[in-house]
Amino acid sequence: MTASHKLDDTFAALADQTRRALLAKLAEGEARVTDLAAPFAISLNSVSKHIRRLERAGLVHRRLEGREHFLSLSTRPLNEVAAWIEAQRRAWSDQLAALHEMLQGEDDVAKLAGRRGLRRVKK
Amino acid sequence: MTASHKLDDTFAALADQTRRALLAKLAEGEARVTDLAAPFAISLNSVSKHIRRLERAGLVHRRLEGREHFLSLSTRPLNEVAAWIEAQRRAWSDQLAALHEMLQGEDDVAKLAGRRGLRRVKK
DNA sequence: ATTATATTCATCCGACTGGGTGAATATCTA
DNA sequence: TAGATATTCACCCAGTCGGATGAATATAAT
Incomplete structure (x- = not known):
């Protein structure tokens, strides 16, 4: 059940074009929230929400450095x-x-x- | 965009434990709605809804034979x-x-x- | 100390989801 | 014809999503 629940979250996180694009971007290397949001027409806040969702699914990891938040991929x-x-x-x-x-x-x-x-x- | 939209639907359809279980069941072969619903505690109607969602994502195909609806997997x-x-x-x-x-x-x-x-x- | 930058928090909205119930439809059987 | 079976349709409900906006926080730069 726990494993299934995790799969639920992962699949749900992947069921969005914007989030998949974010992951693809992160495959090129670490990036800040602002960097990730730049190519998109949507607001920074929306991107922030998407990132939180990816984090919740364990697909990305956040590293804080001062006021900057660096995101990176998690492949598990x-x-x-x-x-x-x-x-x-x-x-x-x-x-x-x-x-x-x-x-x-x-x-x-x-x-x-x-x-x-x-x-x-x-x- | 169209391809992305399709991926959206597919991932969303897979983001549910019940639906994944239905697909796993279908991997054993064709089955009717009632057969698929049997192992689950939820109502038949709920299963019917899940199946419709799987169909929308193109993951299952429906074949009508009289009053019986036979479902089968689509792998594309x-x-x-x-x-x-x-x-x-x-x-x-x-x-x-x-x-x-x-x-x-x-x-x-x-x-x-x-x-x-x-x-x-x-x- | 002030200003600028990076990011999140708090709300709001319309839309969709997953579950339920009860009624409707269609088909098979007696 | 009447009755049983298979499936869906039409709603209802609480929860979440994706997007937006505006305010708040924290750090950096001047």
Whole structure:
């Protein structure tokens, strides 16, 4: 549940074009809030909010130096997301492979054609 | 912009534990709305809403057969998300590599230590 | 001490979300 | 025809989002 909750936050943080652009910018290196906000038409405050959201998801880290706040990327959450996706894709591929194998089997084919597909997998 | 908008929808659709569980279930094969809803404590209507959201993001496809609605996975959006993440991770790795190379350089080290890190990358 | 810069805090707004309930629709079955 | 099943539609509610604005805070520079 905790892991899922973290994934929730990470996915939600990534579900915004502006925030993804901020992350892409940060991939070029550390940057201050003002630097990050510069290319965007929206207000500095809005960018600040976006950054807070990215922080909450653990995607960026903040380092204070005087009045300047330096942001940098954290890759762990992104790796977790990638892992989930890969697992999902693998499961999907396995299912496709199973279907393929089934279709190559001899007697099951007729039943499959008469019936409506895969379905009854669980209970 | 259109691609970004699609990514927005996909990420948003994935930013929910219930919806991710639905997708995982669908990885086992086609299923009806009722079948998908069975394991969850929430109402059937809520599940129906989640499914609609997954459909909007293009993550599932619906096939009608009489009064039954059969859902199945669509992998394209997931692939797009994976591609974005991989690009991001690659950029981040490149930046790390550049830093590493810089630290192995001779004269830049002093300036780097005195100054505050990477920062001034863009302008 | 004063001014300028960097950033956040406090509010407000319209829009959307996730959950619920009850009614409506459509299809299958007896 | 009547009844059961599968699914959605139409609302309601509290919570959050993304954007804006204006004020507050903290640090730096003069």
